[in-house]
Structures are given as structure tokens and as C-alpha cells.
Amino acid sequence: MSEFDYDLFVIGGGSGGVRAARVAAATGAKVALAEYNRMGGTCVIRGCVPKKLMVFASSYREGFSDARAYGWDVKDGEFHWDVFRDHLNTELDRLEQVYRNLLDGSGVEVFDSRAVLKDAHNVQFANGVTKSAKHILVATGGHPVKPDMPNAHLGIVSDDIFNLPELPRSLLIVGGGYIACEFACIMAGLGVKVTQFYRGAQILRGFDDEARGLIAEMMREQGIELHTGTNIVEMKPADAQNPEDAVPTQSDAAMGADVKQMQALNTDVKGAGEGPIWVKSTNGREGVFDYVLFATGRSPNTTDMGLEEIGVEIGRRGEVVVDAYSQTAVPSVYAIGDVTNRVNLTPVAIREGMAFVETVFKGNPTPVDHDLIPSAIFTQPEYGTIGMTEEDAREQEEIEVYCTSFRPMQTAFAGKPGRVLMKLVVSKANRKILGCHIVAPNAGEMIQLAGIAVKMGATKEDFDRTVAVHPTMSEEIVTMRDPIRTA
Template sequence: MTFDYDLFVIGGGSGGVRAARVASATGAKVALAEEYRMGGTCVIRGCVPKKLMVFASGYSEMFDDARAYGWDVQDGPFDWPKFSTKLNTELDRLEGIYRKLLDGSNVEIVDARATVKDPHTVTLSTGKDVTAKHILVATGGRPVIPDMPGAELGITSNEIFQLKEMPKSILIIGGGYIASEFAGILNGLGVKVTQFYRGAQILRGFDDEARGLVAEGMRAKGVDLHLGTNIVEMREATDADLEGASHGVPMEGGRPVAMSGAGTGKGIWVKATNGTEQVFDQVMFATGRAPNTDDMGLQATGVEVGRRGEIMVDEYSQTAVPSIYAIGDVTNRVQLTPVAIREGMAFVETVFKGNPTPVDHALIPSAVFTQPELGTVGLTEEEARDIEPVEIYCTSFKPMNHAFAGRDDRVLMKLVVSIATRKVLGCHIVADHAGEMIQLAGIAVKMGATKEDFDRTVAVHPTMAEELVTMKEPMRTA
């Protein structure tokens, strides 16, 4: 059978674009369809704009720090329209780079929605059907909005970048990395931030000690964090709601400041499980993400889809239909951009280079850009002690730069070590630039370094990271 393409990729995110380019380099005829903007979640509405907002929000503390270090500087207001304009210009630039990379790799770009018709046919929203020997689904995921009355008044992480102006107050619902990151970002930009999380502690799945320090740091910086708390009801605020509001809405002269939120322009009234009733300028849901598999025709084709909508694949990213593969967030394996890229490259090795390559999802370093920042690789203390006896090397202290400036920020350096093999099973850092540090520590952990290998490494002084190689005695065994 003759096909229009050797490979048709659905989804223009980092994973799909990399797979398309690398496959084309083998001589394959490749096309890629994207219905929105090239670059996917990471470039357009995720990692990149979020990190730029993290940078922007960090300057709010630098005025005090600069004065503590002898500089004569004055605080200034944050100009959201100016920043937002530059942010969107940067995203346009990055999207243009993605398109140029595809063009330069001889990948045909199709600006349309694509769905799967059969194991070798894709239907485009233009009404055209095309055929391909292999189909790769890389459609990513999307934020989930809870099914409750008034939920349409809220926004998600997708919309936060498109606001015309910063809200004066915001309620963020959720306790994962997205909720916690944006709580820190918006707090740093001068927004009055309240965060509700129904669980006992934010950042579930991360090391307990590390996430506890992050929560303490967030509160110390001004985030009004409520644990064991969820939203019961929300609706457009009325004048009566504003009269009774005591939290959330900023006040001037004993009266609430005019809101710029949804509906009436008076904000959003929220009732919480703890009994409080508040009015907020905005409400942001960060309560999870779902794979983008709705109405794609996958199940009718024979592709198995999990209960959350994720595409089920084997270790080679192959679905139950041999000609159809899937990578990235749509598979709900590890939702990280570098992982999607690795999966895309492994797919090309397997399918186009005849070198079956399973994807290695073990010991992946990651960072959470909360304030304070969290970097992690390997097992948490809780995970490790359920497997084998471990030693915990841990230290928490005020770093030199913060201590001199009179700030109370503390950092955490933690190693989880196997008593039997002496291997470092996990490394957890809470500190400025924790993401930068964990990238390098991740190399050692991935290589199977022992605690003694860490000890043999000479410290770089004076740095925070030197503590990783100077902790001689375990804090405890578990």
C-alpha cells in the first residue's frame, strides 16, 4: 500500500516537533498538524512564560536586599501591561523558531485539527483525509475545571498569561506544583494571594520534609495558604457580598475597591469548606490536567484509552494499534517537556532507525519553581524507607546572602542513602536556584554514586551546594 506520508504527527509541542524533525532526517516523508500554536504547552502556556513570570516576581524582594547591601534604590510598581506585551512578543518569537525548525527539516506543517480515522488515515478539519504508514499522537494535556456551579467564572493556568491586568486579589484552588508556583508568582507581583488545598500538605508526592519547608516559606512571603480546605460554592459577587467581605478584597476608606473580575465586575464570591465567605477579584483552578484525547477517534480505531483519557502505550510508546504511537503528556506517564522529547527520540530510534529503544523513566530530575524553589531527583525519604533501610543526611540553614540581608529564608539539603549499597537514592534541595543545582546532582544519582563518592568530592566554598558533600553524619535512619 502506498501512503501520503511515512509519518504523520498530531500535535506541535516539544515532543511532536522533535520526533517529526528527527524522523525527517532519516529520509522519511513527514507532516505535522497543530490546531492552535506551534510550541505546545511548554512554550506557549506553560514552562517558558511561567518561568519568565517567576523571574519577574522575584524582583519584588530585591529592592530590600539591594538596600541591605548598600545600594540606594527605591521600590517601584510592577507594570503588567509592559511585561505582558514583551512576554507575548517572546512567545511569538519562539513559535516562529519552531516553525523555522520544521521548515528547515522538510516537515510539512498543517495548520489544522487532526483526528484519527483508521490505523493509517488522519482526517483534517479542512475536510481532507491523508494517509500515513505511522501516526504519532502528541496532543498533550489541558487544565481541568471542576464540575460545579459557577466554575465558568474561574480561570486556569492557560488564561493567566492573557489577563489584560493583574487582579488585586486571587484565590488559587489546588496544591500541586502549578497551583503553588502561581501562588508564589502572583504574590511576588503584588497580588493578594489565597490558596486552598483540600489535602494535608501541598506538593503531594514530593519529599515530606522538603514540601513542608516550601509551604512555610510561601506563608512567610505572604501567601495565605489554607490546608484541608476546598471550595463549596462560587458565584458573581453582589453589593451585599462586598459589604460583608472581610478577606480577599482590598479595602479603601472602609469600602471594597472596585473589582475587575468576571461578570458584574464586583468579583467572585466564594464559600469554603472551613465556613468562610470571601470575595476575590479572580479565582484560578489548578486542580489537575487531562490528556487531550476527546473526539479524536482513537477508541473507534482500536487504541486503548485509560480512565483519565490517557493513551495506553507500551515501553516503546506503541499503542494497541501497531501503526499508531503516542508520546508526551497525552500518555500521562511523566508530564515533563524533556521527557516528551526523549520519548519522541526513542520513537524515531525504534520505528525509523530499526533500533528498538525503550524509554527510560527512572531517576528523572525535576524542579518546582515555587518560592522557595524545590529541586528533586530519585526517591523521597518516605518512598525509600518502604523499600529498604536508609540513612538520611540533612541540613537546613540560612544561606549567606539571605542572612546578610536580614531575611529569614532557609534552605534544605537532603540525601537519602541506602545502608546496604551506600548509593544515594534521592536528593532534595529547597533553595534559590534549586533547579540548577539538582540538574548536576541528578547526573551523580543517575550514575549510581555512593555517599562516599559525594564525600570524596571537594566542596566549592562558599556556596549553598557545598553542603551536599560536607554532611558527614546521618541525621537519622529510617
């Protein structure tokens, strides 16, 4: 009989934790998992899945006018937020049950409770019950945070957007990352008047300059009031007479961060901003908005989990520090996913979970491969990317850049101004594709397939030898013969 209750105890029921638990159980290990919120984690419940469904919902608005251009006798429809929201919640309930069924079918014991680490082999639930395990896997993910400024409590975060009691007439989004830009496009597509502030010179910092420039241009074409080099100076309830009348907010650290943030999920968020909010910005403008959405960053869920107390190293941003095999400074404790703040993407967390099982339960030490990960930003149009940006690549070696931008057939026929971008960054030395960047409808679908070639080490000549599929947007990725510049 084992000296431990379980071979593996997983803390966190998101995509990475659930996958690791199921695969470990398939090896014959005795596995348990604790999750105190909803099974499925950020991606399924308050991230990728509901966001993508909102992207689909918002895209129909343009579809009405496109259909008329193609000869269909259709009228602009009216979007009913309550109908969509209720249907969305039903779908999320279904998906959560799917996750529970998968765990049950795999023989994983599930505890609907918060769990913290007591020592290297013991976890404790909220009711004081303790369970032991030979290995502990921390997969608690992360949460969005609000800036440390007066009256930040009046704003909402991305987790809240799916549960708004009604669709706002006006929305201010603060931030310039992919979450901010995705929701700007979504809400504008649903008919909301969207304003976006970003303190930097251009949105989507860290991505290819040419691609993010086109996305910013297209967002403005959609009617989004995008203000770069801009931030909030002051915010208060619109009916407050003086800034001093409003109650200042505490910082995230002072509030206890993770737990209090997460406990507020999936609730009616009207209380986050009773009535409209008055905002003054650094560019001197003043405005009143129904809601202010802060999309200014996320933090790992590591607060009050007992990690540092047992010797697990916590990094500067609150992340669990791990090695290439996802092992912490405490040999029996591992961590995967957003809580490690390596590459915060759902498929990466799943891969990390699989590598963990290979290493610990299959005797096959497997480091996590974080190189050349394809990803997509679901703005409208989408942005699919893999590899280096032009800016990063030219800092490392001599390159050639192949790029084209054009109006695609479908929208050009409808008289729309939108353009797409296809771009390859190529090494002069070995001709390998160092980076591929696509800004276009369904770019996420395209980059998944292009990513296979890039991951395999394809050269520009490999792309050139590939016969184009005509007529498609993506054919341009294999028909660009001459570089537009070298660096």
C-alpha cells in the same frame, strides 16, 4: 512510489511532536505535522516558558530590599503588568516562529488544522481532507480542567493567567500541586494578595515531606494565605443575591472537554469572571476575590480524536495506553508526551520522541527510560528533586538520611528569614543515593548536575570524596558527614 502520502504523520506541535518530526525527517522519512492551536504546545506557549519568565519578573520585588541591605540606594519600583504581558507575547511569538522555522528547515510539511484519526493509517483535517501515513504519532498533550461544581465557569485555569487584562488585586488559587504553588509564589511576588486552598493536609503531595513542609513555611513567610484541609463549598458573582441567581456550570465531559478547553486559549479571560467572585470555604470563611484560579488537575487531549473507534486503548484518566516503546494497541499508531499521562514533563516528551524515532525509523528498538528523572518546582525558593522521597525509600529498605537546613549567606546578610534545605536519602545496603532533595534559590540548576551523579549510581562516599566549592549553598550537599536519622 509509497502507498502512503507520508512515512510519518504527527498530530500535535508541542515539544515532543516537533522533535520527533524533525528527527524522523533527518532519517530521510517523509513527515507531516498538524497543529490547530499555536506551534510550541503547552510548554512554549502556555506553560514552562511563560511561567518561568513570570518567575523572573516576580523575583525582582524582593530584590529591591535586598539591594538596600547591600548598600544600594534604590527605591521600590512599580510593576506594570501590561508592559510585561506585551513583552511576553512578543517573546512567545518569536519562539513559535522558531519552532516553525525548525520544522520548515527539516523538510516537515505543516498543516495548521485539527487532525483526527479515521483509521490505522489515515488522518482527517477539519476541512474533510484526508492524508495517509505508514505511522501516526499522537502528541496532543493535555489541558487544565475545572472541577465539576456549580459556577466553576467563573474561575480561570493556568492557561488563562498569561492573558489577564490587568493584574488582580486579590487571587484565590485552588489546588496544592506544583502549578498551584508556583503561581501562588509568582502572583504574590508581583504584589497580588494571594490566598490558596488545598483540600489535603499538606501541599505538593507525593514529594518529600520535609521539603514540602519547608516550602509551605516559606510561602506563608511571603504573605501567602495558605489554607490546607480547605476547599470551596460555594462560589458566585459577588453581586449575586442568592446562590440560585448564578448559572451552574456543565462538567468538562458535558462540554466536550479538550477542544472547547483549547479553543479558549490565548484569549481575553475577563469574561471568565465578570467582576469579583464571592467564595465560601469548608473552614467556614467567606471572601471576595478578583479571580479564582483552579489548579486542580490536567487531562490528556484525547476526546473526539477517533482513537477508541480505531482500536486505540484509552485509560481511566483519558490517556492513550502505550507499551514501553510508546506503541498503542494499533501497531501503526504511537503516542508520546502528556497525552500518555506517564511522566508529564517537557524533557520527557522529547526523550520519548527520540526513542520513538530510534525504534521506528532507525531500527534500534529503544524503550523509554522513566527512571531517576530530575525535576524542579519553581516556587520561591525552588525545589529540585531526583529519586525517592524519604517516605518512599524507607518503605522499601533500610536507609540513612543526611539533611541540613540553614539561612544562606546572601539572604541572611539582608536580614531575611528564609532557609534552604539539602537532603540525601541513602541506602544502608549499598550506600547509593536513593534520593536528593534541594530547596533553595536556583535549586533547579543544582539538581540538574546532582542528577547526573545520582543517575550514574553515585554513593554517599562518592559525594563525600568530592571537594566542596566554598562559599556556596550547594557545598553542603557534599559536607554532610553523619546521618540525622535512620529508618
